[in-house]
Amino acid sequence: MNWLKLGSKPVFVTVLADKQVKIGENFSLKCQTNTERITVTWKKKDQTLCCVEGKHETVKDGKSFSLKITNADPGDEGNYTVTIQNSSGSASCSAMVTVELSEWRTVQWKQEPMTKKLKNFGICSRDVKELRFLLYGPVGAGKSSITNTIKTIFEEHQYINCLAASASTGKSFTKKLEKYSVGNVPFTFFDVMGLEKGSEGVHPHDIISALKGHVPNNYEFKENVPIDKDNRSYIVNPTLNDQIHCLVSVIAADKIILMTDEVIQKMRTIRAEASILGIPQVVLMTRVDEVCPMTKQDVTKIYQSRKIKEKMTMCSNILGVPMNCIFPVKNYHEETKPNEQLNCLMLEAFTQIVHSADDFVKKNSNQQKTVE
Structure with missing residues (x-):
């Protein structure tokens, strides 16, 4: 290191740029400095990069420095940092490399055919x-925002009447079993208080009672005091029309790892009871744009994202839900105008929910007729 001379602190003339690459593609991260006499260190995810022969190559060309990576694979995704240093100081810059996977699930990115099909949908049972x-x-997973988004799609104007929980307060705006009809189609959403740790939030048995049709619309939940037969609001003999036809679990992609064991166990208890009742279950994974820069930039890349697939796998493992029943979605949040791509992503999930619910109705309607 005796060649280093006392001088000014090195600076970047150009910095690393974020990269979005495809599987198998060769790419480079490049930068330029104001001096040649520096040491250069490359890191990935805050760990010194161990260059593999045939995979990585560091190049110095005068004041230009680059890291070349061959045959991109999912393991190459991450944050890369280059640090330049001399006896007077150091400087660093970083770039995010995102690797596009081969598309592993397709979406119809045309809204009109999907909305038309749903608007003409006929329930299999007249009852x-x-x-x-x-x-x-x-709390804060995006339940109310999903209702807002779907109503916005079908009612063709920005719908914001269903208040969403604030991530900062961690408290649910929803205090009742609230019913939301969707335009002129025969679909209804029911929103409940969020699940919380301890005795706060909705009690799992209240959700189970709602699944069975025992809880009336606008019933106000009481923390740690679940509804029972002694409650005058309790629906004693619910019909198939009173019951829930599909249970939709809502989890925020950026908060999966923060979920407490207690909340997870509550969700598992509810899911187990729904399984006994034969009620179909779907998971909507919200806030996908918060965990994947590629998806935030272009939502049509969602099923080419390694991060999204990792979050879906994590969700599947936590709740025990098959991957084909998990749908990553994005809600309207900052947007004030219609977004066809956002709508299509939600409609793909909603179409599955509708068909699953209709299958449940058909099965149970036939069972009732058999008994009669």
């Missing part, structure tokens, strides 16, 4: 006037 979906999950 059921509307398909009923119950949204539940931790």
Whole structure:
């Protein structure tokens, strides 16, 4: 290191740029400095990069420095940092490399055919006037925002009447079993208080009672005092039309790792009871743009994202839900104008929810007729 001379602190003339690359692609991260006499260190995810022969190559060309990576694979995704240093100081800059996977699930990115099909949808049983979906999950997961988004799609104007929980307060705006009809289609969402640790939030037995049709619309939940037969609001003999036809678990992609064991266990208890009742279950994984820069920039890349697939796998492992029943979605949040791509992503999930609910109604309607 005796070649280093006392001088000014090195600075970057150009910095590393974020990269979005495809599987198998070769790419480079490049920067330029104001001096040649520096040491250069490359890191990935805050760990010194161990260059593999045939995979990584560091190049110095005068004041330009680059890291070349061959045959991109999912393991190459991450944050890369280069640090330049001399006896007078150091400087660093970073770039995010995102690797696009081969598309592992397809989406129809045309809204009109999907909305038309749903608007013309006919429930298989005349005894059921509307398909009923119950949204539940931790506080701040986006249950109310999902209702807002779907109503916005079908009612063709920005719908914000369903208040969403604030991430900063960690408290649910929803205090009752609130019913939200969707435009002129026979679909209804029911929103409940969020699940919380301890005795706070909705009690799992209240959600189970709602699944069975025992809880009336606008019933105000009481923390740690679940509804029972002694409650005058309790629906003693619910019909198929009173029951929930599909249970929708809502989990925020950026908060999965923060979920407490207690909340997870509550969700598992509810899911187990729904399974006994034969009620179909779907998971909507919200806030996908918060965990994947590629998806935030272009939502049509969602099923090419390693981060999204990792979060879906994590969600599957935590709740025991098959991957094909988990749908990553994005809600309207900052947007004030319609977004067809956002709508299509939600409609893909909603179409599955509708068909699952209708299958449940058909099965149970046939069972009732057999008994009669």
